[in-house]
Amino acid sequence: MSNSRRTTLLISLLVALHLPVILAGFFAPYDYALQDRDLPFAPPSRLHFVDQTGAFHLRPFVYAWKQSPLGDAYEEDQTRMFNLRLFVTGAPYAAVGVWTSRLHLFGVEAPARVFVFGTDGFGRDEFSRALYGGRISLLAGFLGAAVALLAGGALGIVAGYYGKWLDTVVMRLVELFLALPWLYLLFAVRAVLPLRIKTTDAFLLFIGVVGLVGWARPARLVRGLVLSAKERNFVLAARAMGASELHILRWHVLPQTYRTILTMAALLVPQFILAEVTLSFLGLGVGEPIPSWGNLLTELQKYNVLVSYWWMYLPAVMLVVLFLAYYWASETLEERFATVSS
Amino acid sequence: MISKVALRVFHSLLLLLGVSVFAFALLSFAPGNFFDELKMNPQISPETVASLKVQYGLDQPLPVRYVRWAASVAHGEFGYSMSYRRPVASLLWWRARNTLLLATLAMLLAWTIALCWGVLQALHRGGWIDHSSRALTAVLLAMPELLIGLLLLLLAVRTGWFPTGGMTSINPMNTGFSTKLWDITIHLFLPVVALALGAIPVLVRHVRSAMIAVLESPFIEAARGHGIPRWRLIWRHALPAASNSLISLLGFSIGALGSLSLLTEIVLSWPGLGPLVLEGVLARDIHVVMATVMLSSLFLLVGNLFADLLLYWADPRIRAVGP
Amino acid sequence: MVVDQNNQQNATQPLLAVRNVTLHYAPRRFFGAARPTISAVQDVSLELFAGKTLALVGPSGSGKSSLARCIPLLEQPSAGQILYRGVNLSTLDRKTLKTVRREIHLIFQDSASALNPRLTLEEILAEPLVIHEAGRTAGTIRKRICEAMEQVELPEKWKSRRPLELSGGQRQRVAIARSLLLRARVLILDEVLSALDLSAQGQIANLLLALQTHHQLAFLFITHDLSMASLLADEVAVMRAGRIVQRGSPAEVFTVNLQSTSSPLLRNSPSRETVPATLISADK
Numbered sequence: 001m002s003n004s005r006r007t008t009l010l011i012s013l014l015v016a017l018h019l020p021v022i023l024a025g026f027f028a029p030y031d032y033a034l035q036d037r038d039l040p041f042a043p044p045s046r047l048h049f050v051d052q053t054g055a056f057h058l059r060p061f062v063y064a065w066k067q068s069p070l071g072d073a074y075e076e077d078q079t080r081m082f083n084l085r086l087f088v089t090g091a092p093y094a095a096v097g098v099w100t101s102r103l104h105l106f107g108v109e110a111p112a113r114v115f116v117f118g119t120d121g122f123g124r125d126e127f128s129r130a131l132y133g134g135r136i137s138l139l140a141g142f143l144g145a146a147v148a149l150l151a152g153g154a155l156g157i158v159a160g161y162y163g164k165w166l167d168t169v170v171m172r173l174v175e176l177f178l179a180l181p182w183l184y185l186l187f188a189v190r191a192v193l194p195l196r197i198k199t200t201d202a203f204l205l206f207i208g209v210v211g212l213v214g215w216a217r218p219a220r221l222v223r224g225l226v227l228s229a230k231e232r233n234f235v236l237a238a239r240a241m242g243a244s245e246l247h248i249l250r251w252h253v254l255p256q257t258y259r260t261i262l263t264m265a266a267l268l269v270p271q272f273i274l275a276e277v278t279l280s281f282l283g284l285g286v287g288e289p290i291p292s293w294g295n296l297l298t299e300l301q302k303y304n305v306l307v308s309y310w311w312m313y314l315p316a317v318m319l320v321v322l323f324l325a326y327y328w329a330s331e332t333l334e335e336r337f338a339t340v341s342s
Numbered sequence: 343m344i345s346k347v348a349l350r351v352f353h354s355l356l357l358l359l360g361v362s363v364f365a366f367a368l369l370s371f372a373p374g375n376f377f378d379e380l381k382m383n384p385q386i387s388p389e390t391v392a393s394l395k396v397q398y399g400l401d402q403p404l405p406v407r408y409v410r411w412a413a414s415v416a417h418g419e420f421g422y423s424m425s426y427r428r429p430v431a432s433l434l435w436w437r438a439r440n441t442l443l444l445a446t447l448a449m450l451l452a453w454t455i456a457l458c459w460g461v462l463q464a465l466h467r468g469g470w471i472d473h474s475s476r477a478l479t480a481v482l483l484a485m486p487e488l489l490i491g492l493l494l495l496l497l498a499v500r501t502g503w504f505p506t507g508g509m510t511s512i513n514p515m516n517t518g519f520s521t522k523l524w525d526i527t528i529h530l531f532l533p534v535v536a537l538a539l540g541a542i543p544v545l546v547r548h549v550r551s552a553m554i555a556v557l558e559s560p561f562i563e564a565a566r567g568h569g570i571p572r573w574r575l576i577w578r579h580a581l582p583a584a585s586n587s588l589i590s591l592l593g594f595s596i597g598a599l600g601s602l603s604l605l606t607e608i609v610l611s612w613p614g615l616g617p618l619v620l621e622g623v624l625a626r627d628i629h630v631v632m633a634t635v636m637l638s639s640l641f642l643l644v645g646n647l648f649a650d651l652l653l654y655w656a657d658p659r660i661r662a663v664g665p
Numbered sequence: 666m667v668v669d670q671n672n673q674q675n676a677t678q679p680l681l682a683v684r685n686v687t688l689h690y691a692p693r694r695f696f697g698a699a700r701p702t703i704s705a706v707q708d709v710s711l712e713l714f715a716g717k718t719l720a721l722v723g724p725s726g727s728g729k730s731s732l733a734r735c736i737p738l739l740e741q742p743s744a745g746q747i748l749y750r751g752v753n754l755s756t757l758d759r760k761t762l763k764t765v766r767r768e769i770h771l772i773f774q775d776s777a778s779a780l781n782p783r784l785t786l787e788e789i790l791a792e793p794l795v796i797h798e799a800g801r802t803a804g805t806i807r808k809r810i811c812e813a814m815e816q817v818e819l820p821e822k823w824k825s826r827r828p829l830e831l832s833g834g835q836r837q838r839v840a841i842a843r844s845l846l847l848r849a850r851v852l853i854l855d856e857v858l859s860a861l862d863l864s865a866q867g868q869i870a871n872l873l874l875a876l877q878t879h880h881q882l883a884f885l886f887i888t889h890d891l892s893m894a895s896l897l898a899d900e901v902a903v904m905r906a907g908r909i910v911q912r913g914s915p916a917e918v919f920t921v922n923l924q925s926t927s928s929p930l931l932r933n934s935p936s937r938e939t940v941p942a943t944l945i946s947a948d949k
Binding site for chain 2: 175176179180181183184185187188190191274277278281282283284297300301303306307313316319320323324327328
């Protein structure tokens with residue numbers, strides 16, 4: 001398909017994947033901490049269009065789960081139908097900043113609950129947790145990538161443009177940081193801090209560490225770009241016209257770096273999302289009760305969960321789909337920028 | 343040539359030194375450590391904690407501690423683990439051996455598959471093999487190591503074909519060599535596959551693009567025009583030409599050997615450096631964590647050094663041009 | 666302000682004077698023996714007058730381009746002075762130097778590399794105004810750009826095109842338009858016609874001559890094309906290995922002294938046949 005159609009498709013895909021996570025409160029039917037001790041590890045609710053009598057309903061409905069008489073599985077309680085409704089009023093959540101809302105995209109009438117992804121060990125809706133958790137992981141990835149790119153980019157520009165000893169110092173630092181395997185370094189820094197820290201602290205910490213670890217490669221790339229841009233004739237021409245160094249930086253040198261930075265961002269964001277997920281999975285990142293994709297997947301380390309409760313894998317599936325989208329985005333960007341000569 | 347090699351080695355040593363200083367400084371800024379946990383234990387008196395501190399030499403100023411630590415490292419000693427109550431070195435070496443074993447086997451597997459698959463894709467470029475392969479690699483690439491490990495674990499549990507963790511399941515004392523070998527192999531299988539699956543996508547992409555670039559070059563066209571049979575063409579002419587860019591990739595692979603398997607080891611319970619460093623972090627056992635960081639850095643540096651040397655040796659142009 | 670803004674020039678006063686300029690390159694080495702310094706330019710003196718063209722010819726590597734870069738102080742000469750309207754450029758502070766720089770414009774041979782490929786023509790042409798005349802309204806800027814494009818005979822609707830969409834000759838026109846917008850008084854033309862085909866060469870040469878007459882510009886025309894030099898120049902200087910080895914009118918330099926140091930140049934020059942017959946057979 002044509003280039004621009006592909007781009008539109010890609011952008012819409014990315015938006016479609018990110019939107020539910022960003023607006024988690026609206027898309028999630030329930031709060032992430034809402035427990036139901038009567039329904040641990042309930043499977044996803046089944047959507048029906050046809051009831052027991054064989055009648056067809058336009059509006060889908062669900063049955064509530066109840067424990068089977070033997071107590072070892074769930075079966076549907078077919079005594080009552082709960083219609084799936086759109087735009088329901090539910091628990092309040094913070095929509096934007098301090099403005100709260102009670103509007104949710106879908107839901108069912110109380111006392112039943114609709115579990116798109118089933119429930120976890122505490123009877124909490126996995127779907128809601130996955131959306132809220134995605135928020136944390138995505139935010140960590142984006143902010144981490146932003147810090148790494150800003151720090152790396154700034155240092156790369158300084159090193160490339162002002163050169164000489166500044167360049168040497170920065171490049172030696174880059175080598176040093178590239179010699180440290182980043183996951184181990186992440187661990188090491190995490191080890192330095194107390195085990196139990198507030199979620200916000202853990203979050204900020206993660207971003208700081210990832211920036212500390214991740215700045216080196218962007219810095220080297222940007223420096224290379226700046227070095228080659230510096231020598232170009234149009235920079236000489238501008239200088240000959242009397243342009244100040246600041247002007248040259250802004251008009252001629254920096255624009256050469258934008259494309260590479262964007263391509264790098266498409267690669268770094270998933271990498272850092274994964275780093276946050278890994279840390280949380282191992283119990284070193286965001287902790288209970290705040291969900292993150294990492295600690296949602298921690299449950300899978302338990303034997304019974306691993307084997308019997310397939311819906312607990314679903315957050316990982318979300319992750320994979322998201323990464324595929326980013327992967328596609330970075331390939332598209334690379335192709336696009338490679339064909340436009342510079 | 344020798345001088346270049348020496349320079350490179352010296353450079354790596356300097357980097358290693360820098361890494362050690364950095365790691366040490368970082369870990370010394372710990373606002374709390376093993377002893378804080380101890381202090382919270384009401385059964386242990388503050389005096390005991392204090393004397394323990396002196397015993398472990400933790401009351402000395404920073405540079406002194408670094409020098410002492412560095413000196414002991416040079417002797418192969420990595421300090422003392424508080425939580426294991428053993429010298430870290432005794433913990434380290436056999437774990438490192440296990441990690442290396444796992445990583446090396448996984449790399450060999452990954453490279454073998456990647457080479458064959460990549461060449462295949464390059465030969466049938468644009469065909470259905472190529473497209474489906476690229477889709478498959480994309481999915482593999484998008485799957486986190488975590489998930490691959492968990493899925494393989496699931497496979498092990500469901501089928502019962504493989505053990506779910508550890509390195510051995512039998513008493514090593516009274517079993518024959520071949521039984522022991524089989525036992526280890528069976529335990530190795532899943533982690534090796536998990537690691538390889540994680541590494542293959544990146545490798546195969548590079549192999550494919552390197553092969554495509556070579557296959558399109560004039561000298562291959564000429565060789566084909568001479569009637570050289572296809573397989574000979576690939577193995578004797580094309581692959582060696584493509585090896586240039588692949589060698590640096592190989593170097594990176596080697597360098598990553600120490601750190602690649604961290605997560606997989608934890609998920610699949612392989613007794614390597616991974617679980618060790620995790621326990622160290624959870625127990626705030628600083629020496630353990632620092633030692634593993636240093637060791638994996640060492641692997642990385644050695645790998646990169648090896649890669650550079652390989653490149654010097656393989657590509658005559660670089661030798662001619664100079665540093 | 667130290668520089669004399671008065672446009673009425675005494676005809677005997679050079680607009681730009683290069684006095685005993687020398688440029689050394691000393692390659693940096695940390696280890697090993699220090700390499701001998703390379704003298705790109707040695708003790709060169711030139712004078713440029715308003716409304717007149719000085720052609721600087723010589724084989725490649727003779728230092729012409731290095732000298733060209735010294736003049737607007739893109740390279741710092743190791744010795745000597747560049748005097749613009751009698752003022753030594755090295756003595757000026759940054760702000761004044763910036764103002765002076767707009768009057769001395771350097772145009773490169775490789776037009777594609779001299780223009781930022783990411784910018785549109787409009788942005789490229791707006792740049793001089795942005796640098797020097799802050800505070801202009803967008804409307805004034807647009808007007809000035811249109812005027813400049815007209816003067817170099819480029820259609821106005823090409824404003825939104827990018828340099829790589831134009832031909833070599835058209836790009837040189839853009840570069841010339843840029844110098845007009847700067848209100849440059851001195852143009853250093855470094856092999857500007859060499860990369861163009863013959864018809865484009867003629868057109869650009871004519872354009873330059875027209876602009877020179879109209880605005881009384883001083884040209885330093887650097888080239889290895891002797892026929893062009895003889896057609897355009899009022900005076901010729903021959904450069905070799907960093908030094909000026911001969912100076913005079915085109916007729917003097919190109920035809921008479923066949924035994925002189927410029928003769929290898931003549932002998933090896935492929936355009937020798939195009940030197941006007943009148944000049945060759947002139948009896949001096």
